[in-house]
Amino acid sequence: MLEPAQFFKCLADETRLYATLLIHQQDELCVCELMEALDDSQPKISRHLAQLRSCGVLSDTRRGQWVFYSMAKTLPEWALEILRTTQDANLDRLKIFQEKLTAMKNRPQCC
């Protein structure tokens, strides 16, 4: 069971927060897409994603050479509601990340 304080801890870091919001918005993203959108190093992104997965916020699935992250199916409704609220309050910042995503070359195709 996801404790609210632990969930907030997951969102208390900018990298984890915006990775989560982007994944929530885009349904699923792989590590290299998040590297591009958030302009961060691969180990940094990967480590934070692993943390989000182990807390039950995200789940991952490998397709070919890519590992795609999406929201965990077990995430309770209140947590999703908090993500929606945070998203709505930060549309400006999210738009910048989205633009970097769409401008990305060689984006892995969802197969």
Place this chain on the structure above:
Amino acid sequence: MLEPAQFFKCLADETRLYATLLIHQQDELCVCELMEALDDSQPKISRHLAQLRSCGVLSDTRRGQWVFYSMAKTLPEWALEILRTTQDANLDRLKIFQEKLTAMKNRPQCC
């Protein structure tokens, strides 16, 4: 301006989270009431309240020997919405804290 990641950091600790939710629910509470409700030491409560105040989540006002904490007027609407959502998802736990509050002897009167 309150950054969402910083707000979540404030709520990432059980003491700070439930102190905030209780204050949000009860309008205002003093340190000794929170000590009773959360069953924690005075320095611990006081330290976390100071942190919440310096982040712009709470504000304090002294009345006589007591210092009452309430939600900061500057707290943005999205933050309040997140508190409401968290509250609704944790009514059971909150009820226990409230009962300790109402059972408290020598509770300072709001003057």
Place this chain on the structure above:
DNA sequence: GCTATATATATTGATATTCGAATATCCGCA
């Protein structure tokens, strides 16, 4: 098997967080 790409993990050092204990401050009242 070899190589390139994508991702994960381990290690290290710096920094942050948390707590309890002790102490300080502030207020009301005698």
Place this chain on the structure above:
DNA sequence: TGCGGATATTCGAATATCAATATATATAGC
């Protein structure tokens, strides 16, 4: 002015977190 209750702050130790670097694993294509 002095005392007691309420609250705040400081200090040190234990622990957690973080970023950067290096290394390991997995997969695809040849």
